[in-house]
Every structure is written in C-alpha cells, then in structure tokens.
Amino acid sequence: MGPAATAPGCVLAFDDEQSMGAALAEALGVPLSLIARHRFPDGELRLRLPAELPPCTVLLRSLHQPNEKLVELLIAAPAARELGARRLLLASPYLAYMRQDIAFTPGEAVSQRHIAGLLARCFDAVVTVDPHLHRIASLDEVMPGSRGIAVSAARLIGAWVAQRVSQPLLLGPDEESAQWVREAARACSPEADHAWCVKQRHGDHDVQVSLPPGLRCAGRAVVLIDDLASTGRTLMAAARLALEAGASSVDAAVTHALFIGDAITELKSAGVHRIWSTDCVPHASNALSVVPLLAEALRRA
Ligand code: R5P
Numbered sequence: 001m002g003p004a005a006t007a008p009g010c011v012l013a014f015d016d017e018q019s020m021g022a023a024l025a026e027a028l029g030v031p032l033s034l035i036a037r038h039r040f041p042d043g044e045l046r047l048r049l050p051a052e053l054p055p056c057t058v059l060l061r062s063l064h065q066p067n068e069k070l071v072e073l074l075i076a077a078p079a080a081r082e083l084g085a086r087r088l089l090l091a092s093p094y095l096a097y098m099r100q101d102i103a104f105t106p107g108e109a110v111s112q113r114h115i116a117g118l119l120a121r122c123f124d125a126v127v128t129v130d131p132h133l134h135r136i137a138s139l140d141e142v143m144p145g146s147r148g149i150a151v152s153a154a155r156l157i158g159a160w161v162a163q164r165v166s167q168p169l170l171l172g173p174d175e176e177s178a179q180w181v182r183e184a185a186r187a188c189s190p191e192a193d194h195a196w197c198v199k200q201r202h203g204d205h206d207v208q209v210s211l212p213p214g215l216r217c218a219g220r221a222v223v224l225i226d227d228l229a230s231t232g233r234t235l236m237a238a239a240r241l242a243l244e245a246g247a248s249s250v251d252a253a254v255t256h257a258l259f260i261g262d263a264i265t266e267l268k269s270a271g272v273h274r275i276w277s278t279d280c281v282p283h284a285s286n287a288l289s290v291v292p293l294l295a296e297a298l299r300r301a
Contacts, residue, residue, distance in 0.1 A: 006087060008298055009054025012080065014061060014072065020279065020291065021060050024091065027295035028058070035076060047075055049083055057085035058298055059123070064258055064281040066096035070115070077122035089301050090123040091294050093280035094228075094256045098132035116142035125301040129153050129280050129290050130227045130255040134176045149301055151293045153255045153278045154180040154225075158187030160276060160288055161223050161253055169220040169247075172196030173209055173238035177226045180255070184225050193220075197238050209237035211245060218246030224272070228256035232263030236270040243271045251275070255290075257283035 008028050013021025014035050025032035033053070038046040045068075057080055063069055073090070080088055100111035119126050120143040127149045131139060139148025161168055161184065170192050172181035178196045185194035195215050200208045211217070222242040224235050229252070239250045250272050257277035264285070267275060276287040 006056055008056050008058045008089065011058045011060055011091075012049065012053065012076075013059075017060055017062065020062075020093075020282075023289065023291045024058070024060055024294060024298075027291050028298060030054075030058075035072075037072070045072060045075065047072065047079065049076065049079055051083065053080055053084040055084065056087040056089070058089045058091055060091045062093045062280060062282075063096035064094050064256070070096075070118070073119070073122060087124050088122075089298055090119060090126045091298060092119075092126060092128045093278075093290055093294065095119075095126070095128040095131045099134070101132075101135050112136075113142045116148065117144065120144050120147040123147065125149055127151070127294055127297045127301060129278070129293065130180065132176070132227055133179075149297050151290075151297045152180070152183060153280070153288065153290050153293065154183035155187040156278065156288050156290070156293070157225060157253045157255070157276070158184030158192070161225075161251075162188035162192065164274075165221050165223055165251065167221065168192050168223045169217065170194040170225050171215075171222050171238060171242060173224055173226055173234045174199035180227055181225045184253075197241070199234060199237075201234075205231050205233050207233045207237050209234065209241060211241050215245070217242050219248050220246075222247040222250045224250065224252040226252075226254050228258055229254045229263060229267075229277075230258040230260050232259060232267045235272065236267055239267065239270045239272045249273055253277070255280055257281050257285050259283055259285070 010030050011025040021032050033050040036048040097111040097115040181194045185192040195212045197209045251274040253276040275285045277285040278288045278290045279286040
C-alpha cells in the first residue's frame with residue numbers, strides 16, 4: 001500500500017462522540033464523518049456510514065460501557081472496508097476488558113486476550129491510552145501482529161499535578177499503578193516523591209489497601225494516581241489511609257474516569273479534595289485532553 005493510502009484521510013466517529021471526533025480530526029488535519037445509529041424495537045442496531053471512505057480511515061470509539069459498542073465495531077469495521085477503507089485504524093482511548101488478564105478460577109474466560117484478539121482481526125492498528133497491562137508486558141502479547149499501540153497519559157498527568165500541587169507525594173493505590181506513578185513523578189521537576197500501596201480485592205466493592213512500610217505521609221500533599229477508577233473503592237481506601245497517616249490533603253488523578261454510581265460522592269466523603277481525569281472517558285472530572293497523544297500515535301501507525 002502506497003504512502004497516500006497509509007496517511008489518515010478522515011476520522012469516523014459515532015454520533016455520541018462527535019466532539020472528541022472533531023478534535024481528533026482537527027489535530028490530524030482531516031475531515032470528520034459520523035456514523036448514525038438507530039436502535040430497532042428489538043434492540044438490534046442499524047448503522048449508517050458515509051457512502052465513501054478514504055483508503056485510510058480512523059475510527060474513533062472509546063470502550064466504556066463496552067458491550068454494545070463492541071457489537072457496533074463488529075458491524076462498522078467490515079462496513080467501512082466495503083466503503084473504501086482499505087486501511088482501518090481504531091482509536092480507542094479507553095480499551096475495555098483489559099483487567100481480566102488471567103483465569104482466576106478454572107473455566108473463566110481470559111477476556112483481555114479474546115477482546116484484544118477480536119479487535120486485532122477487525123483493525124489494522126488499535127491505538128489506545130494506558131491499557132491496563134498488569135501481568136503482561138505489552139499489548140503485543142494479546143494483540144497479534146503488533147497491531148496494538150499504547151500511549152500513556154501518565155506524563156501529562158504528572159505535569160498537570162506539578163502545576164497545581166507544591167511538592168506532591170504521588171501515591172499509587174496498588175502495585176499495578178507503579179508504572180504510571182513512576183512516569184507521572186518523572187514529569188514533575190524535580191522528580192516528585194512517589195510510592196505505591198499494596199491492594200487485595202475481595203469483591204467488586206471490597207478492597208483492602210496497605211500503605212508501603214515506612215512511607216511518611218504526615219504533612220504531605222498526597223495525589224493518588226491510577227490508570228482507572230471504577231467504583232472508586234481503590235482510591236477511597238488509599239485516601240483514607242493517607243489521611244489517617246497525617247496527609248495534609250489528598251487529590252486524585254486518573255486516566256480513565258469510569259466513576260460508576262456513587263463513586264464521586266463516596267470519594268469526596270473519604271476526603272479526596274480534587275479529582276482530575278483525562279478525556280478518554282467523558283466525565284465531569286475531565287481536565288486533560290489525550291487528543292494530541294492519539295493524533296501523534298495515529299500519524300505513526
Ligand atoms: C486495577 O488494579 C485498576 O488499576 C484500578 O485500581 C481498579 O480497577 C479500580 O477499581 P475500583 O475503582 O472499582 O476500585
């Protein structure tokens with residue numbers, strides 16, 4: 001395929017992601033086209049794409065509340081190819097199902113592998129932000145053919161925090177968060193103090209967190225850093241411990257603001273003051289845009 005065919009020629013977004021679609025299209029210097037959706041009374045979907053697509057098309061779909069969106073992608077990807085997109089890139093700021101990376105009980109499906117594999121079969125490349133990679137080192141292990149491209153918002157978050165919190169102590173609420181906490185700390189100048197807790201999850205809303213031994217929180221402005229918050233229980237547990245240990249304040253910054261149900265209210269009552277997130281998942285806490293990161297990765301894809 002020649003170079004003209006490999007440079008993105010348009011961004012295709014679903015009608016509910018028009019504003020991020022427009023920002024991404026502008027960053028790439030290409031037009032935005034929309035996919036209109038209709039839901040039939042029986043729940044089936046009808047999608048309407050533009051009648052013609054350029055040889056290289058970027059499809060934007062963030063995968064929070066993922067199940068229906070995955071069906072949309074299963075229909076939209078082959079349809080886009082039929083309409084001219086010989087090279088089809090998925091920009092998925094939040095990639096769902098990445099936490100189910102092991103069979104915790106015999107027979108349990110390792111959803112990470114299967115969802116990643118499915119997307120790799122539909123798209124030539126999948127660009128995402130801070131996928132939850134815990135027991136695997138890179139997306140390549142679950143997305144065959146080097147199709148997965150992960151960029152990180154951790155440095156963006158670190159720089160944001162550095163501008164707002166003087167001498168912060170960056171604290172990850174669990175071991176997995178170490179990768180993002182380290183990067184965020186490096187983006188502060190001088191490098192911010194940082195550490196991470198140890199977590200045990202007993203259920204969807206039941207987590208137990210311990211501070212790293214010897215960590216001094218007294219009088220410190222603690223900022224919790226994680227890739228995602230869902231029920232918010234992980235951040236809540238870490239916030240309570242930091243405050244009990246004498247932290248002068250606790251703020252939180254995450255890449256993916258799922259914040260299900262009462263998460264924000266509960267976080268506030270646990271003493272978390274400010275909550276910041278990127279726009280990977282639309283939420284009132286969104287403060288940072290990942291569009292420049294996505295655009296840069298898509299140009300290189
Ligand atoms: C998993 O380890 C993730 O990094 C998050 O810490 C976790 O998924 C957050 O979940 P919740 O907000 O429901 O505690």
